[in-house]
Amino acid sequence: MFKKTNFNSRLQTLDGIVLELGFGDGRSLLDYHSDTNVIAVEKKKKWIENAEKMLARHGLENITLIHGSAENIPFREYEFDYVTSSFMLCSVYSQKTAISEIYRVLKPGGRYIAIEHTLSKNRLYRTLQKVLTRPVSKIADNCHLNSDPVSIIALQKFNIIKSVYFPYYLEPPLFIEAEKVI
Ligand SMILES: C[S@@+](CC[C@H](N)C(=O)[O-])C[C@H]1O[C@@H](n2cnc3c(N)ncnc32)[C@H](O)[C@@H]1O
Numbered sequence: 001m002f003k004k005t006n007f008n009s010r011l012q013t014l015d016g017i018v019l020e021l022g023f024g025d026g027r028s029l030l031d032y033h034s035d036t037n038v039i040a041v042e043k044k045k046k047w048i049e050n051a052e053k054m055l056a057r058h059g060l061e062n063i064t065l066i067h068g069s070a071e072n073i074p075f076r077e078y079e080f081d082y083v084t085s086s087f088m089l090c091s092v093y094s095q096k097t098a099i100s101e102i103y104r105v106l107k108p109g110g111r112y113i114a115i116e117h118t119l120s121k122n123r124l125y126r127t128l129q130k131v132l133t134r135p136v137s138k139i140a141d142n143c144h145l146n147s148d149p150v151s152i153i154a155l156q157k158f159n160i161i162k163s164v165y166f167p168y169y170l171e172p173p174l175f176i177e178a179e180k181v182i
Contacts, residue, residue: 004086004115004173006115006164006175007028007086007113007114007115007175008028008031009031010113010177011028011031011032011084011113012031012032012033013033014032014033014036014081014082014084014113015033015035015036015081016036016037016080016081016082017037017039017079017080017081017082018032018036018037018038018039018080018081018082018083018084019038019039019040019041019073019075019079019080019082019083019084019105020038020039020040020041020083020084020085021040021041021042021070021073021083021084021085021088021098021102022041022042022043022070022085022086022087022088022091022092023040023041023042023047023051023065024042024047024087024088025047025050025051026040026047026050026051026054026055028084028086029051029054029055029060029063030054030058030060032062032063034060034062035062036062037062038062038063038064039063039064039066039075039080040063040064040065040066041066041067041068041069041070041073041074042065042066042067042068043067043068043069043070045067048065048066048067051065052065069092070085070088070089070092070098070101070102071092071093071094071097071098071101072097072101073101073102073104073105075105076105077104077105078105078106078107078108079105079107080105080106080107080110081106081107081110081111082106082110082111082112082113083102083105083106083110083111083112083113084112084113084114085112085114085116086114086115086116087115087116087117087173088114088116089114089116089117089147089149089152090116090117090143090144090145090147090171091141091142091143091144092142093142095147095149095152096152096155099149099152099153099155099156100155100156103156103157103158103180106180107180108180108181108182109179109180109181110179110180111161111177111178111179111180112153112158112176112177112178112180113176113177113178114149114175114176114177115173115174115175115176116147116149116173116174116176117143117145117147117149117171117172117173117174118147118148118149118150118165118171118172118173118174119146119147119148119172120167120169120170120171120172121165121167121172122167125170125172128145128170129145129146129170129171130145130146132145133145133146145170145171147171149174149176150163150174150176153176153178156180157180157181157182158178158179158180158181159178159179159181160176160177160178161177161178161179162175162176162177163175163176163177164176
């Protein structure tokens with residue numbers, strides 16, 4: 001059974017400098033240790049305004065919110081110990097660009113930790129994912145049911161440390177932890 005808590009509990013263990021991409025309602029930002037320096041980038045200004053209020057309510061000063069895009073991360077290379085995302089990659093316009101940006105900003109040995117939708121291993125589900133991608137992306141904020149993040153991650157020099165696939169969903173979640181090698 002899929003539990004997003006697998007991802008959220010991993011966030012609690014991160015130290016150093018972390019970049020979270022596409023935080024949406026921002027609930028995952030509450031999972032980081034309050035000593036961890038987190039930069040959180042989100043494309044939609046509305047989510048940033050909401051998260052600012054939420055962080056103020058919780059008195060969290062270790063998190064910096066930035067308006068920007070995963071496809072053009074506004075930082076130099078080798079800045080981050082970790083990059084994280086949850087259910088973000090499926091809605092970017094270019095996964096290839098986003099993953100190459102994630103690779104660029106990670107320090108050597110840094111890790112990309114994510115929970116993202118992936119292609120189903122079930123043939124019927126996979127066919128449905130492909131057929132429904134276009135109409136669903138139009139009504140669901142560009143969310144692509146045919147997202148296949150591992151094949152894109154494989155285009156960069158990442159070593160997959162952990163990969164946990166949750167079956168029985170039309171959009172099966174995949175927990176992935178990948179280390180940047182150079
Ligand atoms: C399905 S929501 C997931 C939100 C949150 N991470 C969660 O797990 O609930 C996708 C989020 O990614 C953001 N997003 C989409 N494309 C993006 C991009 N290119 N760069 C940064 N954020 C992006 C959306 O605005 C939205 O907040």
